Amino acid sequence: MTEPAKSLDKVAMTPRPPAVRPKSAVGPIIFLVLLAIAIVLPFMVKGFVVFQLTQTMVYAMAILGLNLLTGINGQFSLGHSAFYAIGAYTAAILIEQAGMNYALTLPVAGVICFVAGFLFGLPALRLEGIYLALATFALASATPQILKLSPLEHFTGGVQGIVVTKPDAPFGLPLSGDQWLYFFTLAVGVVLYILARNLVNSRAGRALLAIRDNPIAARSMGINSSLYKASAFGLSALYTGIAGALGAIIVAFVAPDSFTLTLSIGLLVGLVIGGVGWLPGALFGGAFLLFVPNIAESVSKGLSGAVYGLLLILVIYVMPSGAAGFLQAIVGRFKK
Amino acid sequence: MTEVDARGASAPLLEVRDVAVRFDGIIALDGVSFDIKRGQILGLIGPNGAGKTTLFNCLSRLYTPTTGDVLFEGASILPRPAHEMAALGIGRTFQNVSLFSRLTVRDNVLIGGHAHTTSNFLSDSLRTPSSRATERELEETAADLIHYLELDEVADRPVAGLPFGWQKRVELARALAAKPKLLLLDEPAAGLNHDEVHELGRLIKQIRDDRHVTVLLVEHHMGLVMSISENVVALNFGKKIAEGTPDIVRKDPELIRAYLGGDAA
Numbered sequence: 332m333t334e335p336a337k338s339l340d341k342v343a344m345t346p347r348p349p350a351v352r353p354k355s356a357v358g359p360i361i362f363l364v365l366l367a368i369a370i371v372l373p374f375m376v377k378g379f380v381v382f383q384l385t386q387t388m389v390y391a392m393a394i395l396g397l398n399l400l401t402g403i404n405g406q407f408s409l410g411h412s413a414f415y416a417i418g419a420y421t422a423a424i425l426i427e428q429a430g431m432n433y434a435l436t437l438p439v440a441g442v443i444c445f446v447a448g449f450l451f452g453l454p455a456l457r458l459e460g461i462y463l464a465l466a467t468f469a470l471a472s473a474t475p476q477i478l479k480l481s482p483l484e485h486f487t488g489g490v491q492g493i494v495v496t497k498p499d500a501p502f503g504l505p506l507s508g509d510q511w512l513y514f515f516t517l518a519v520g521v522v523l524y525i526l527a528r529n530l531v532n533s534r535a536g537r538a539l540l541a542i543r544d545n546p547i548a549a550r551s552m553g554i555n556s557s558l559y560k561a562s563a564f565g566l567s568a569l570y571t572g573i574a575g576a577l578g579a580i581i582v583a584f585v586a587p588d589s590f591t592l593t594l595s596i597g598l599l600v601g602l603v604i605g606g607v608g609w610l611p612g613a614l615f616g617g618a619f620l621l622f623v624p625n626i627a628e629s630v631s632k633g634l635s636g637a638v639y640g641l642l643l644i645l646v647i648y649v650m651p652s653g654a655a656g657f658l659q660a661i662v663g664r665f666k667k
Numbered sequence: 668m669t670e671v672d673a674r675g676a677s678a679p680l681l682e683v684r685d686v687a688v689r690f691d692g693i694i695a696l697d698g699v700s701f702d703i704k705r706g707q708i709l710g711l712i713g714p715n716g717a718g719k720t721t722l723f724n725c726l727s728r729l730y731t732p733t734t735g736d737v738l739f740e741g742a743s744i745l746p747r748p749a750h751e752m753a754a755l756g757i758g759r760t761f762q763n764v765s766l767f768s769r770l771t772v773r774d775n776v777l778i779g780g781h782a783h784t785t786s787n788f789l790s791d792s793l794r795t796p797s798s799r800a801t802e803r804e805l806e807e808t809a810a811d812l813i814h815y816l817e818l819d820e821v822a823d824r825p826v827a828g829l830p831f832g833w834q835k836r837v838e839l840a841r842a843l844a845a846k847p848k849l850l851l852l853d854e855p856a857a858g859l860n861h862d863e864v865h866e867l868g869r870l871i872k873q874i875r876d877d878r879h880v881t882v883l884l885v886e887h888h889m890g891l892v893m894s895i896s897e898n899v900v901a902l903n904f905g906k907k908i909a910e911g912t913p914d915i916v917r918k919d920p921e922l923i924r925a926y927l928g929g930d931a932a
Binding site for chain 2: 537547548551553
């Protein structure tokens with residue numbers, strides 16, 4: 332032991348550091364600057380780019396959900412396309428068949444996905460690592476087929492899917508449909524991000540981190556790991572489900588083949604690109620997910636898959652721990 | 668001692684009653700009984716394979732005894748799961764330390780306070796007043812313990828990079844954050860040099876006196892056990908072979924035989 336407390340007198344005499352650590356102001360400043368840029372951006376670019384930026388944010392929300400499960404709680408999932416699909420179909424069916432306001436479908440999609448995720452999380456408690464990956468893989472494979480089933484066709488539209496009416500800007504705001512949906516998505520995204528960040532920085536969120544780092548010690552600290560792990564699955568599905576619902580609204584269409592294993596893997600790629608366990612990384616992951624396939628296609632139509640693969644390897648080579656590690660290294664260099 | 672159960676301050680805090688553990692025909696523990704009084708440091712000793720760790724795992728509810736009972740403040744702990752032990756007032760440290768390695772010292776200690784606070788995903792996400800109050804309470808307890816165990820300078824560093832001796836202090840701080848009545852220490856001297864063991868002994872006594880905890884020390888290091896324990900229980904081949912003050916146990920012929928070999932006495 333190096334220098335443990337010598338005696339009570341000594342402890343009493345040493346000046347006491349402040350009980351609560353001072354909060355750094357850098358984070359909020361960067362956040363506000365980015366938010367300001369995000370608000371100005373849709374007026375500077377063309378309509379289609381606005382749509383692409385909106386789609387980026389939607390992917391980012393889905394990746395944020397996956398990060399809460401994998402990065403924060405240490406559980407692996409290849410099944411998040413299923414939760415994205417459940418969210419998307421919930422929104423599409425409620426808007427088109429029940430005539431519900433599109434904004435109200437988001438909380439409904441979130442709750443349904445939380446329940447679905449929690450229920451899936453219960454049996455998943457017995458599975459770890461690659462076994463959990465296989466179980467979630469099954470979920471991703473089954474989802475498009477279930478959506479095509481004929482008994483459900485009345486609701487899901489079968490192979491055809493559902494065309495969703497695209498909402499216009501409310502209250503006579505001078506915004507195009509795409510611009511309005513951009514701001515709507517931005518608002519939802521900011522709220523979801525702040526809630527996730529609050530969670531990770533407090534007691535329940537730290538319990539998730541504790542389970543990730545050391546499950547046995549977590550149990551001795553009084554953490555009910557079954558409840559927390561199943562809840563993490565639920566929460567993660569809730570985020571990804573809300574993203575799915577927003578995705579359905581902005582694309583104005585849902586179909587079974589948009590929600591295959593490819594989407595799950597895409598979300599996983601986005602998670603790794605952004606940085607596993609770093610919440611803002613989701614935005615980098617979302618951008619990669621949307622723009623890199625487009626770039627690959629512009630390089631070579633026939634070999635777009637190979638170009639995508641090369642770009643992916645290049646990015647992982649340059650930033651092996653994702654955007655998180657990359658930015659950390661840059662900040663570290665500036666501090667020197 | 669301010670908190671006492673209905674039977675008064677003199678009642679033992681922990682009662683181990685005829686505990687036996689069998690794994691597939693192997694008898695790891697064979698009818699062990701002893702008590703720990705409040706405020707005491709009790710040393711549990713014995714050669715390798717004596718059943719110390721098995722007994723320790725029964726007390727932290729990782730194992731369930733085949734027969735027998737364990738009473739804490741007069742009530743059996745056996746119907747309760749492992750994750751309720753911390754809230755009950757039984758804290759522990761691990762052999763070779765078992766920390767949340769990617770998290771900071773402070774986060775480790777904050778997690779230590781999980782059991783005696785409440786919050787949930789919703790209250791923490793929304794930062795409700797109750798969630799804020801919980802955070803304040805946890806932060807204050809953690810800052811206090813980090814200071815108490817002289818971890819201030821490394822408080823916001825990840826524990827993974829810290830020297831072993833420091834990590835042991837982080838583990839003590841984490842265990843104390845749960846405000847335990849009984850602290851179970853699993854071979855705390857393992858991996859420490861002579862001076863560090865001496866310091867550790869002082870620290871354990873100091874913690875017992877300042878924080879009003881009762882300590883069960885499972886230890887290989889005879890010198891440490893004999894110098895700080897008020898009572899010692901010795902196990903060999905799953906049975907209790909000696910019990911009493913260090914001076915009495917030290918001279919016990921059966922213990923000497925167990926440590927020095929069958930024919931020595």
